[in-house]
Amino acid sequence: MAKLVATLASTHHPFYLKATTAPPEQQMPEAPTWKRKIEAYRETLAKAEPDVLVMVGSDHFHQIFLDNCPQFLIGKAERYDATFYNEEREFGIPKYVLQGDEDMSRFMHQHLMSQNFDFAFSNELKIDHSIICPIITVRPQNDLPVVPIYTNIFAPPLHSPKRFYELGRAIRKAIDAFPSDKRVAAIGTGHLSLELGGPRQFMETGPDPAFDRQAIEWLKAGDIDAILENVTHESMVGSGNATHGFLNFILMLGVAGPEGADYVDNLDLFHTMEAYFTWYPKEEAA
């Protein structure tokens, strides 16, 4: 059976590449620290020596729109193009082509269906920055096949935090059951408190620094009970209108299991709190 060797959950900041590759005199003061932290985080994936990446992200109205909007979707293709025109324009992210693992996608789709998750699927999925940002940060050589999974964190009504956690658990089961000797890493991105297109956007800190600190403590401890007791759609909206990206962190904790994280780091940037977590399955951590 396949073996989960690492679970990574992080924020995705589309300006990372631009911020750290600009000429030094144009870089923001935090850029060198940011780069150092990302490169350290990258090591936590490399150390696990994965063969394939299960990647969880959320399309930002690039391919998926309100005329046909799945809650959960899995890509099933031999490769995936990535980066849309408006992402190149706004963030300076280049085009990529990611290799797929169609067999694993097919297996996971079937397995998740049999666990009562009614996944939509796509045989022609163009990936957006929710999955390309972590390629840029933790696997810039882009040398591994991926199984992309999209969640709806954007177009209400959204699933509950509990459902996201349960989906993470189901994804873990599907990975564990995949008949293969591959080493699998699961990588998911989202946000802590975040405001976009509202009165609290682009402040000196994220819109709710107290939530950010608390969320980091919860994830560090793997305390899913505290998360499910405290985090609701209403509380997330109160922390910033795009805070629902936190649902993907909850999902990734489901993949890892309710365990303390093996690696935790964060960085207070001008308008968000960046956070980076890695869990190794217990038998791997020894």
Added chain:
Amino acid sequence: MSKYYVNKFLYTVDRDPELLQRYIDEPRTFVATWEQSIGPKLLGNDVEASTVHALTHEEREALINHDYVALFEMGAHFFLNLTIFIGIYDEPYMSKSGPLSFQREMAAKLQHWRDKDYPSVET
């Protein structure tokens, strides 16, 4: 009222450099063209027409005037309402007033919503 149709406008224009340029250059003419020739097409299908949605007068005027405050108040999706106007205003603001100056002006113009429940973006 059609939040969906406003969002469809923002979505179809933001993703296409040629349409975005026309929306920058001649917003009134372009919105009329969009309502005649682009909005009524089923997405991803140039042949099939959809008769379901139409813009109201207020929605049309808000789009023509690049009035992102009005669009926010109508419940246009916050992400679409942000990225298209970043696409239009980020560069000119940046060269005049520095990075993020457009984004901060947008936030300032929405301050009256800060402690209230924002208009729902549910469609």
